[in-house]
Amino acid sequence: MATAIGDRAPAAIRLRKDDNVAVASRGIAPGTALDLGGLTVSAIDPIRPGHKVAAVDIPAGRPVLKYGQIIGFASVDIPAGSWVHVHNVRADLFERDYAFATERPVPPPIDRPRTFPGFLRPDGRVGTRNYLAVISTVNCSASVSKYVADRFRDGSWRRDYPNVDGVFAITHKGGCGLQFEGPDHQQLQRVLAGFANHPNVAGYVLIGLGCEVGFASHLVESRQLVTLAGVKESGRRDEPSRPRVLNIQEEGGIARTVEAAVEAVHRLLPAADSWRRTEQPASKLVVGLECGGSDGNSGVTANPALGVAADLIVAQGGSAVLAETPEIYGAEHLLTRRAVSEEVGRKLVDRIKWWEWYTGVFGAEINNNPSPGNKEGGLTTIYEKSLGAVAKGGSTALVDVLQYAEPITKPGFLFMDTPGYDPVSLTGLAAGGCNVLVFTTGRGSVSGLKPTPTVKVATNTPMYDRMRDDMDLDAGTILAGEPVESVGRRLFDLIVAVAGGSPTRSEEAGVGEEEFAPWSIGPTL
Incomplete structure (x- = not known):
C-alpha cells in the first residue's frame, strides 16, 4: 500500500549543504515558509512537485547547484524563494575535472549470500526466464515472424510444456539498406546474436527474406550465434546444433514459411521445457x-x-x-x-x-x-x-x-x-x-x-x-x-x-x- 506524502514531510528538500536550490516534494504555494536545512525561505512563486526553489539569491551568471554539482547557470538574477527552471537557467558549457581513477570505492559488505531459482545454462550464465524466440533478420520478414509467434498466443501448448515462458517474435525496421559488414551491419548482428544467445532464451528460429544485407546464414557463419541451450530438433539438449534458418524466398512465400517456422518451434518445445530452475547465487544477476x-x-x-x-x-x-x-x-x-x-x-x-x-x-x-x-x-x-x-x-x-x-x-x-x-x-x-x-x-x-x-x-x-x-x-x-x-x-x-x-x-x-x-x-x- 502506498504511503502518502504527509504534512510532516518537508515541503522542499535541499540535498547538499552547498546547494543553492531545493526540490519541492509537494506543491508549494506562494508565501509558504520553507525550512531548508538551516535556511528559512519564503516561497515567492508557486512551485510544483519535483521543481526547484532558490534557497538563496543567485546572481546572473552564477552556477546553480544541486547534488553539490553544477546543473546550469542563472540567466538572470534569481531571488531566494523563486521558482528555478528553464526561464531563468541556461546550460552553458563548463570544464569538468575527470581526475581519472582517483577514488577507490569499496562495495558494501555482504549481509548474507543471496540465491534465486534460475536456469543454469551450459556457458555458466543463468536465465531468469525460459523463452523460445522467433528472430527476424530484416524488416521484410517481420510480419512472417509475428505470424509465427501469433500461432502460440492461445497458450494451448502450455499444458504439455509448462516450463516454457512463451514464444515471442523479434522484429525491427532494419536489416538491409546498410553497408555490408559496416558499423550498422556489425551492430545489428551483435544485437540479434545477443538476443538469440541470451540466457533467458532456450532456443530460436531465424527468419529472413533471402536477399537482404543482414542475411541469416551470414549471421550463423560469422560464428556470433551459438545454440545456447544446445536445443536439437530431436529434443535433446546435450550438444549444440546448427540454428534453424528459414528464408521466405527459398521456402516459397509467406504461408509456407509460416508453417515451416511453426513446425520448427514445435520441435524446439520439448527440449526447452526440459529446463528446470535450480538455486543459483546472486552473483549470476x-x-x-x-x-x-x-x-x-x-x-x-x-x-x-x-x-x-x-x-x-x-x-x-x-x-x-x-x-x-x-x-x-x-x-x-x-x-x-x-x-x-x-x-x-x-x-x-x-x-x-x-x-x-x-x-x-x-x-x-x-x-x-x-x-x-x-x-x-x-x-x-x-x-x-x-x-x-x-x-x-x-x-x-x-x-x-x-x-x-x-x-x-x-x-x-x-x-x-x-x-x-x-x-x-x-x-x-x-x-x-x-x-x-x-x-x-x-x-x-x-x-x-x-x-x-x-x-x-x-x-x-x-x-x-x-x-x-x-x-x-x-x-x-x-x-x-x-x-x-x-x-x-x-x-x-x-x-x-x-x-x-x-x-x-x-x-x-x-x-x-x-x-x-x-x-x-x-x-x-
Missing part, C-alpha cells in the same frame, strides 16, 4: 539500470534507491550496468573518478567525445535535452538530468565501458554506450546479456522487453497511485521520510524475487515485443 520519463524527483528518490540496490548486486558478485551516454553528459566526471584505471575512464570520455561529434554531424547538440515531459516534471538542463541519472549507478568502482550490445562478461559496475532513448537503450542492455532490467520513472512508463523482465520504479507516490497497474515499486515513500537505504534494500529484494520467477507488471500486461528497437547509427542506403 546481470542487471540493467535504466530511467525514462524522468522528473525532478528521479535523482532524489528512485535513482538513488536503485544505486543502493546496484551496490548490493555488486557486493554479491553480480553485474550492474548503467547506460544512456547522452544522459550522463555533464556528470561523467563522477564516473571517471571511480574508474578502476585511467584507461577505463578514458574509454568513457572517448564515448562522450564521439557523441559530441555524432550529434554535431546532424546539426544537433548532445545537451539538447531534457525532453518536454522531463521539463514538465521539473528537470531544467541535461546536467541536472545526468546527475540524477548517474545516481542509479551507486557508489562502487567502474570496472569497464562497453560498446552497444557488447556481451557483459565482467562482474561489478559497468557502463554501456547507448542512446538515451529508452527502447533503444534497453535493447542494447538486453542484447548484452542483462537477465533483469530496472526502469525508474517519474512521469510514468509502460516499458517492458522480452525476454528480460523489467522492474519499474516510481519516483513519486501520486504517479504510483495513478499507474499502480504498471508500477512495481513506489520510491516516493522517500519523500515521506523512508530512508533511501531502506527503499534500495526493498528494491534489491524485489530484483531477486523477479529473477526467481515473480512476474513484473509489464509481464502481466503482456508487453515486451514491440519495444525491441536496435540502434541504427548510419545512413539508410
